[in-house]
Amino acid sequence: MNTLSATLRRLYDSLGWPGVAGLAMLLLAGGMTLSLVQPKTAQLAELKQANQSLKTRIAQAARDGIPATGSQDDLTRFYGFFDGPAATQWLDKTYAAAAAQDLVLTQGEYRMTPDRTGKLARYQITLPVKGSYVQIRRFVAQVLKDVPVAALEDISFKRETIGTAQLEAHIKLTLFLDADQAGVH
Known part of the structure; x- marks a missing residue:
């Protein structure tokens, strides 16, 4: 040291x-x-x-x-998921979910487009809705629960004035359907 x-x-x-x-x-x-x-x-x-x-x-x-990452059976089972009720039946469930929340669906926009694979069709729905935030949220949750082929693509809210409980919402949903059943190729 x-x-x-x-x-x-x-x-x-x-x-x-x-x-x-x-x-x-x-x-x-x-x-x-x-x-x-x-x-x-x-x-x-x-x-x-x-x-x-x-x-x-x-x-x-x-x-x-x-x-190929999966078997043909897996792919067939995947596409079989979309081979179910017709678009009108899925729309009926959507309208029923709106009625359950006392929402009135005014005139919406509906457009059917084929998917790039050719095996699925995209049924795009844009719905203008008026109601409270809770009503709209419950409506969207119910649609996603009752319509398993639905995907929420976009939702936007607008309020006329700050104190108003009513909101205007534009909800964009896409239903993925079997292209053969939907008649789109």
């Missing part, structure tokens, strides 16, 4: 306090490099390798096509 203190004293005498402070900062910078920069450098190398692997897989998929 005595030799260490003597060595430090000689170092201080030869460098002075600015030299010792500079040496301490140099040692601190080296320690930070080892503790902070080196692990991040290793992590960056791993990420670059993972990125290259993904690029290789994407290029291979573009060349060879996307490999």
